[in-house]
Amino acid sequence: MPRVALIAHDDEKPVIIDLAREYESLLSTFDLVATGTTGERIAEETGLSVERKESGPIGGDTQIGAEVVEERLDGIVFLRDPLTAQPHEPDITALLRICDVHDVPMATTRTSAEFLLDGLAAETGESARGQM
Template sequence: MNIALIAHDQKKNDLVQFVTAYQAIFAKHTLHATGTTGLRIHEATGLSITRYQSGPLGGDQEIGALIAKNQMDAIFFFRDPLTAQPHEPDVSALVRLCDVYSIPLATNMGTAELLIRGLDEGLLDWRNIAREKGVRNGK
C-alpha cells in the first residue's frame, strides 16, 4: 500500500516516534512524505521514503495529486490544531481529497493507532480493488 506521512512542525516528533514504534508494519509498505518529515523519519528508522517538497512549499499538493490519481491508500497527517498554518488552504484541500477518494486519514495519535492496526490486519485491502478499478467515493 502507498502511505503518506505528513506532520506540522509541532507534531513531527510525535510522528517520528509513532513510525519508529510501528516500523515493522510501515516497512511492508511504500512510504511517501513531505520534505522535513520524511527526512526525520528516514534518519530515525532507515526506512525508504519518497520525499516531496515541505508542506508550505507544495508538498501537501504533491501528495494531494497522488490522491487525485487514486495512487495513495492511507494518510498519516499529524496536524497541529493550535498553530495557524500559512498553507492552511492546502491542508484543507488534502483533507477534502481524502474524503472524495475515500482515503483513510489519521490526523492524531488515537486515530493513527486504529489505522495502523487495521492496516496490519488487512482491513484496508479494499483499497487494492478501489485503486485497480479507479473507484472514487464508492462510485
C-alpha cells in the same frame, strides 16, 4: 503493498517519528511517501525508506493530494497542530476534501493514526507494532 503518506506540522514531528519507530516493522513493508522535512526526519531517525515530496509549504501536500486523485495512496497520516499551526505549514483543508471525495482515510491524531495503521496491517496480514 500499501502506500501511506506521512505529514506532520512542526510541533507534531516528534510524535510522527515516535509513531514511525513504534510501527517500524509494519511500515518497512509499506511504500511510504512524505512531505520533505517530515520524510527526511523519519528516514534519518528510523532507517525507513521514504519517498520525499517537496516540503509542505512549497507544495508537498499538494503533490500528495495528486496521489490521492490518481488512486496511489491507501491512507494518509497528517499529524497537525490544531492550536498553534504556523502560516508556513501545510493546510489540511484541501487535502481532507480530496480524501473525502476519493474515500481515502486520513488520520489527524496519534490515536487515529494507530487505528489506520492497525487496519492496514489487518488487511495485509502483517503484525502492526514491532513490540507485539
